[in-house]
Amino acid sequence: MINYLDNAKTIGGVVAELPQASEIFKEFDIDFCCGGHRLLKDVVKLQGIDEKAINEKLNQIYEERVSSYQNKSQEFSNMSHPVLSTYIEDKHHSYLRKVLPETLELLTTILRVHGVNHKELFDVYKLFGTLKTDLEQHLLKEETMLFPAFNKEEENKDSIQKVSIEIINEHEAAGEILSELRRVTKDYQIPEDACQTFQNAYRLLEEIEDDLHQHIHLENNVLLKNYDIR
Structure with missing residues (x-):
């Protein structure tokens, strides 16, 4: 399982890698546009969000992305x-x-x-x-x-x-x-x-x-x- 709450991952960086993460962040009321430069772990701690719950959701969409990768269009970060x-x-x-x-x-x-x-x-x-x-x-x-x-x-x-x-x-x-x-x-x-x-x-x-x-x-x-x- 990927740890999306490590010391290097910003909110914007996660969404750049996983566009569907934006839906997860909206669910948890996390600002991923203007506040995208912030570290995800800091925001999760500040807002009192369940770390395990959000990390599991992010890993779920990652697995879905991997399984359907061949059918996906080019990622924005690669443009x-x-x-x-x-x-x-x-x-x-x-x-x-x-x-x-x-x-x-x-x-x-x-x-x-x-x-x-x-x-x-x-x-x-x-x-x-x-x-x-x-x-x-x-x-x-x-x-x-x-x-x-x-x-x-x-x-x-x-x-x-x-x-x-x-x-x-x-x-x-x-x-x-x-x-x-x-x-x-x-x-x-x-x-x-x-x-x-x-x-x-x-x-x-x-x-x-x-x-x-x-x-x-x-x-x-x-x-x-x-x-x-x-």
């Missing part, structure tokens, strides 16, 4: 940086550009209809508005300043390092907003008087959170792993 950048842009950036305005429209509607009885919607609307604005400029920064630099990575290491610091800091800020949204909505609990639009809005907020966790993990813990100076 070249230009290829991984393209994947992130095609999958995660495209998704955000589609879903952010859709979600804002739904939030505007439910705020008008339900805002009188659900004051928390004003906070949700404000938080999401900030997140949307920040992410839109963030995507452009990555697409114009970061991703193209990987095409000639050796020549651009200094500029990549500089922009990586900004990118990772912006990830931290996005993570804080996501945490606050979850707190304000009480883990996206649907009120009894919620209409279908209300339900759809909260569903999209959770989907955005999940996508951003995957997105940030790939960048912080795989793409920018060698540029993280924290």
Whole structure:
């Protein structure tokens, strides 16, 4: 059995090796995107998590991965940086550009209809508005300043390092907003008087959170792993 709680394994490193570990970490409420640089053993101890239980779950998905390895596609950690950048842009950036305005429209509607009885919607609307604005400029920064630099990575290491610091800091800020949204909505609990639009809005907020966790993990813990100076 592999000891995933040894002194060398970071949370992000485990997810880079075992992408399905992200589901285990969500189950135990472990931040694997913005907090991916932390040692897993330290977080498990800090949060009072059963060491044996989480290690057994991680080993289970490792065994499943080994048994199906021949049928799996290339792991993210084995992708070249230009290829991984393209994947992130095609999958995660495209998704955000589609879903952010859709979600804002739904939030505007439910705020008008339900805002009188659900004051928390004003906070949700404000938080999401900030997140949307920040992410839109963030995507452009990555697409114009970061991703193209990987095409000639050796020549651009200094500029990549500089922009990586900004990118990772912006990830931290996005993570804080996501945490606050979850707190304000009480883990996206649907009120009894919620209409279908209300339900759809909260569903999209959770989907955005999940996508951003995957997105940030790939960048912080795989793409920018060698540029993280924290």
